[in-house]
Amino acid sequence: MDFELDSETKEAITKAREFAKKYFTEEAAERSDREERFPTEIVALSKKEKILDFSNPWKVLVTIEELVRRDPGLGISVTISAFGAEIFMFFGNDDQKEKYMNPVFAGLKTLGLGVTEPGGGSDVANIKTEAKLDGDSYILNGGKMFISNGQIADYFLVLARTSPPPSPEKKHRGMSVFVVDSKSPGFSVNKLHGKLGVRATNTAELIFNNVRVPKENMVGEEGKGFYYIMTFFNISRIYVAAQGLGIAHGALDRLVEYSKKYGEISDTGELKESIQLAIAEIATRVEATRNLTYKAASYLFKFTPNPIVTSMSKYYAAETAVFSTRRALELMSLHGLTNDLERFFRDAKILDIWEGTTEVEKLIITRMMLKEEGA
Amino acid sequence: MEEEYEILESTVKDFNSKFVDNNSLKLENESMGPDFIRMLADQGFFSMMGQGSDASGSDLKALSIVLENLSKSAPAAAVKVLLVNAFSTLVNDTGILDSVGKGAKSGTVTFSDLLVPKGQNGSLKLENGRVKGEKEYVLGSDSDFILTLLDTGELILLKSGFSQGKKHKKLGFRSIGFSSINVDSSDYSVVAKDGIAALRKMYEDFTLPISAIAIGMSEGVSQKALDYAKVRTAFGHYLKDFQPLAFDLTSLIAEMNILKRYFHDLLSSPISRKEAMFLKHKSLILAKDMSKTSLQIHGGYGYLEDFGIEKFYRDSMALSVLFHREDSDMEELSSLVFEGKAGFV
Ligand SMILES: Cc1cc2nc3c(=O)[nH]c(=O)nc-3n(C[C@H](O)[C@H](O)[C@H](O)COP(=O)(O)OP(=O)(O)OC[C@H]3O[C@@H](n4cnc5c(N)ncnc54)[C@H](O)[C@@H]3O)c2cc1C
Numbered sequence: 001m002d003f004e005l006d007s008e009t010k011e012a013i014t015k016a017r018e019f020a021k022k023y024f025t026e027e028a029a030e031r032s033d034r035e036e037r038f039p040t041e042i043v044a045l046s047k048k049e050k051i052l053d054f055s056n057p058w059k060v061l062v063t064i065e066e067l068v069r070r071d072p073g074l075g076i077s078v079t080i081s082a083f084g085a086e087i088f089m090f091f092g093n094d095d096q097k098e099k100y101m102n103p104v105f106a107g108l109k110t111l112g113l114g115v116t117e118p119g120g121g122s123d124v125a126n127i128k129t130e131a132k133l134d135g136d137s138y139i140l141n142g143g144k145m146f147i148s149n150g151q152i153a154d155y156f157l158v159l160a161r162t163s164p165p166p167s168p169e170k171k172h173r174g175m176s177v178f179v180v181d182s183k184s185p186g187f188s189v190n191k192l193h194g195k196l197g198v199r200a201t202n203t204a205e206l207i208f209n210n211v212r213v214p215k216e217n218m219v220g221e222e223g224k225g226f227y228y229i230m231t232f233f234n235i236s237r238i239y240v241a242a243q244g245l246g247i248a249h250g251a252l253d254r255l256v257e258y259s260k261k262y263g264e265i266s267d268t269g270e271l272k273e274s275i276q277l278a279i280a281e282i283a284t285r286v287e288a289t290r291n292l293t294y295k296a297a298s299y300l301f302k303f304t305p306n307p308i309v310t311s312m313s314k315y316y317a318a319e320t321a322v323f324s325t326r327r328a329l330e331l332m333s334l335h336g337l338t339n340d341l342e343r344f345f346r347d348a349k350i351l352d353i354w355e356g357t358t359e360v361e362k363l364i365i366t367r368m369m370l371k372e373e374g375a
Numbered sequence: 376m377e378e379e380y381e382i383l384e385s386t387v388k389d390f391n392s393k394f395v396d397n398n399s400l401k402l403e404n405e406s407m408g409p410d411f412i413r414m415l416a417d418q419g420f421f422s423m424m425g426q427g428s429d430a431s432g433s434d435l436k437a438l439s440i441v442l443e444n445l446s447k448s449a450p451a452a453a454v455k456v457l458l459v460n461a462f463s464t465l466v467n468d469t470g471i472l473d474s475v476g477k478g479a480k481s482g483t484v485t486f487s488d489l490l491v492p493k494g495q496n497g498s499l500k501l502e503n504g505r506v507k508g509e510k511e512y513v514l515g516s517d518s519d520f521i522l523t524l525l526d527t528g529e530l531i532l533l534k535s536g537f538s539q540g541k542k543h544k545k546l547g548f549r550s551i552g553f554s555s556i557n558v559d560s561s562d563y564s565v566v567a568k569d570g571i572a573a574l575r576k577m578y579e580d581f582t583l584p585i586s587a588i589a590i591g592m593s594e595g596v597s598q599k600a601l602d603y604a605k606v607r608t609a610f611g612h613y614l615k616d617f618q619p620l621a622f623d624l625t626s627l628i629a630e631m632n633i634l635k636r637y638f639h640d641l642l643s644s645p646i647s648r649k650e651a652m653f654l655k656h657k658s659l660i661l662a663k664d665m666s667k668t669s670l671q672i673h674g675g676y677g678y679l680e681d682f683g684i685e686k687f688y689r690d691s692m693a694l695s696v697l698f699h700r701e702d703s704d705m706e707e708l709s710s711l712v713f714e715g716k717a718g719f720v
Contacts, residue, residue: 030544121675123609146675194680196670196688262495264702266720273720274702326663329692330701334491334512337696342546345692349667353675359619 003291005062012059013066019051020070026340029071032200033343036193038152039077039200046078047107054082054105057301061242061293068246069253071340072347073200076243080148080201084113084157086235087177091220091228100155100179112153114144114180114206115229121146122360124159125171125226129208131160131178136215138162138178140186140208146354150189150204156180158208159225175225179217186211197346234307237314237355238300241293244317244351247344248289248324252282254341255328262335278327285320292316308368315361318351376639380440387444390418395448402449403686404549409478415456416478420445424460433464435580436642439587443638446591447598450690451548453588457581457698458483458515458551464577465522465566466532475520483515485523488571489578490700497555499525505561506531509540514697517552522566530570536560547686547693582651583641585698589658589691590638593631593665596687600624600669603682620672627665634658649711656708659699662691 005013023042032039046052051067053059060079067075081104088101103109117127129142140160147156156179163174180187189204220228256279263271270276296313299306325345329336336342352358376384394414395402402411415421423438438460445453462482463472474480487496491512499508510523521533540555567573601624604614615621634657641650666687670677677684695701709718 116675120609126610192679194685196678196680196685262492264492268720272702274705322667326692330695333696333701334487334496337546337693338512338543340544342544345546346689349670349688350678352671353678357671357674359617359671362619 005058008056009058009062012053012056013062015049016051016063016066017070019046019049020067020075024067024071024074029074029200029340029343032077033073034199036195036199038202039074040152042074043078043081047081050107052079052082052107054085058297061239061297064239064242065246065249068243069250071200072243072247072250072344073198075246076198077200077202079239081107081110083148083236084111084232087113087157087219087228087232088179090231091177091224095216096179096219104155109154110149110152112147112149112156112206113232114147114156114158116145116147118143118145118205122357124229125165125175127159127161127175129158129160131162131176131213133162133215134212138213138215138218140178140180140211140213142208144206144208146192147189147204147206148354149202150206151191151202154182156182156206157219158206159229162222162225172226174223176222177219177225177228178213179219180208180211180213184211184213196349197343198350233355234305234310235300237310237361238293238296240351240355241289241296241310241313241317244314244321244348245286245289245293247321247348247351248282248286248317250344251321251324251328251341251348252279252286254336254339254344255279255282255331258328258332258335262332275331278331282324282327285324289313289317289320308365308372311356311361311364311368314351314356315358315365318348318358318361321348321351324348377643380436383437383440384444386418387441390414391444391448395445395452399449399683400680400686402550403451403690404680406550407452407455411452412455412481413478415452416476420456421459421478422463422472422476423456424464435583435646439584439638439642442584443587443591443594446588447595450588450592450595450687450694451550453591454548454694454697455515455551457584457588458518460584461486461577461581462518462520462522464580465530465573466520467566468532468564471520471532471534480519481515481517482520482522483513483518484574484577485510485513485521486578486698487512487514488524489574490697493526499523499531499558501525501527505559506533506536506563507559509555509557511541511555512543512553513556514548514553515551516554516556521556523556524570524574528568528570529565530567530573531563532566533558533560533563535562545693546696547690548697579648579651581698582648582655583638583646585694586634586638586651586655586658588694588698589655589662590631590635592662592687592691592694593627593658594635596662596666596669596684596691597624597628597631599682599684600672601628603676604672614672623668624672627661627668630657630661631665634661649708652704652708652711655699656704659691659695662687663695666691 064079104111131138162176165171186209188207192203266272292313296309325348424433442453461484475482496511497509537556537558540557542554607614676682706718
């Protein structure tokens with residue numbers, strides 16, 4: 001067992017740190033947050049400087065962590081443009097990889113993933129969007145809710161029902177994944193406004209009104225969509241854990257800096273103990289999150305994913321981010337309220353919700369554990 | 376609860392349903408506007424603690440009941456009422472109190488003078504009869520009158536000669552001005568020689584009203600979660616059917632009801648500093664926990680402002696920073712519990 005990152009990954013951290021320092025200015029972060037504005041220019045710069053190297057997932061992971069540590073909204077916006085692309089990698093055919101995945105990985109195109117619907121996000125098997133075969137295409141009808149990159153993506157991977165479930169217990173059958181061009185007739189989006197946090201990211205509702213999708217846009221096999229999406233979540237949740245790690249680490253940075261500048265000294269000549277213990281607690285949780293996240297990542301990156309550890313890392317990272325930002329804000333008082341920590345506090349809460357709520361992650365952990373034990 | 380307070384409570388509930396509930400997002404995020412401010416004043420909400428000609432003297436209990444109920448829907452409106460009443464307890468110029476009580480003018484107090492150590496929120500000095508300098512972290516900086524401390528310790532009432540400076544980020548109560556103020560004024564009066572003592576006394580008196588806001592927020596946000604969990608389904612069940620969700624919310628609601636009972640007990644007995652602080656300590660934590668759980672129950676919808684949940688998440692944290700001292704309040708409370716200086720290392 002070796003807890004050291006290799007030199008290439010360490011370089012990625014330095015590169016991300018320098019990029020964030022240069023471009024994630026408080027002015028840029030504050031503006032994107034205030035105006036709920038996607039940071040198009042910064043994202044373009046990140047592509048130009050090849051901040052994300054998709055050929056090495058470890059580098060992607062630490063880059064997310066490092067960028068988010070500087071600013072969650074900007075960091076996530078920069079790293080989310082290929083959201084869903086692993087579905088092509090694992091289940092797409094060569095043409096789809098060539099046409100859709102490669103341009104996304106090259107930073108030329110933006111992807112979105114439409115799973116959640118107005119009626120529910122946790123209960124994926126209950127989606128209502130339908131795709132009906134009509135000649136050599138499918139006709140899509142329905143709607144997707146809270147879709148990241150909704151207004152800016154060139155393509156979306158969309159989960160839709162292609163046949164009725166064989167029985168109420170087998171609702172997860174009969175769904176398929178399609179790639180939909182955002183310029184397709186009948187496709188429209190409504191930007192969603194007024195998010196609590198991650199306001200730099202673009203979120204929208206997608207509407208499919210008789211959207212015709214060529215048959216060859218089905219990804220993988222018909223009826224296996226649910227399985228593809230769950231497989232994808234077992235990958236993406238590790239990156240969400242990295243977001244949590246970045247946010248928590250960012251809160252820790254700010255608290256440590258505050259304690260050096262303003263921390264009250266008691267008559268022993270040391271910082272008062274409650275802030276000392278808070279720093280230790282946050283730092284420990286950050287470290288524990290990192291170990292769990294890197295463990296999940298090392299399973300996955302060796303092509304032996306461990307969904308239990310993955311869900312543990314996502315849930316624990318979300319909890320750590322929410323805990324750390326809250327605790328730091330409580331301790332930093334008006335200093336925290338009036339600097340970027342208040343943004344971290346708002347941003348952190350999304351991690352409990354997207355890509356599997358914390359409750360859903362916990363259910364996955366136990367159900368998988370019991371299954372493994374043959375219960 | 377005594378009858379007159381029951382009547383007051385139903386008056387505020389009525390006011391909420393007529394003027395607040397449908398408007399609560401705007402009242403929180405944009406501006407309350409002069410009409411709404413006048414409506415608050417017409418209800419007498421701005422003259423519950425002062426000595427103005429219309430006020431019948433201080434009524435902490437009535438103020439707390441008003442704040443609790445306003446906070447269920449619009450915490451920012453409650454904070455506005457709190458600031459004006461805090462101002463009124465310290466001022467004895469009847470002309471000013473009357474205009475503030477009627478909502479024609481507004482006043483605030485720089486709580487930040489108590490929240491951060493001296494020197495961390497700017498500096499105001501007296502130079503040749505003029506007050507000069509900058510004060511940071513002024514909640515209600517869009518007011519006509521500001522009560523604030525000079526570096527020398529006097530509490531002064533600034534009547535003009537100040538302007539809003541650097542705008543601060545607003546986690547909560549976004550319709551209330553929050554910025555530094557730049558001061559160059561000869562139009563001021565000294566309200567208390569020992570300004571810190573006067574501010575501290577006000578801060579102590581307002582322990583229950585601040586708790587009232589926290590409890591009201593918990594009531595408001597938990598009601599939204601209860602309503603939502605009864606109609607939203609997942610996996611073929613109403614959300615209320617799931618143990619993690621039902622148990623978490625129920626446990627917090629149990630805590631809320633215990634605190635509410637305690638709160639009403641405290642209102643009808645002579646005020647004990649220690650017990651008032653117990654309540655404030657616990658109710659501020661509860662408001663944060665309750666809004667977090669309620670947001671979570673709403674899933675993605677909770678994260679968007681339309682459902683009126685996320686504002687409680689922001690406001691509950693803002694309340695606990697803007698009207699509470701994490702460390703020094705606990706030091707004080709620990710010392711009361713240990714009956715001697717405690718918790719200072
Ligand atoms: C900013 C943002 C961006 C997003 N981006 C995307 C995206 O790009 N693509 C996409 O497809 N989706 C996206 N989502 C949607 C997100 O994944 C869903 O919001 C999430 O999965 C939860 O679904 P829901 O909101 O419908 O909540 P619900 O599923 O209705 O859940 C509500 C509450 O019930 C709880 N609950 C549900 N079932 C159970 C159970 N069995 N036991 C206990 N508790 C339970 C949940 O944990 C939650 O607390 C995004 C959401 C947001 C807010």
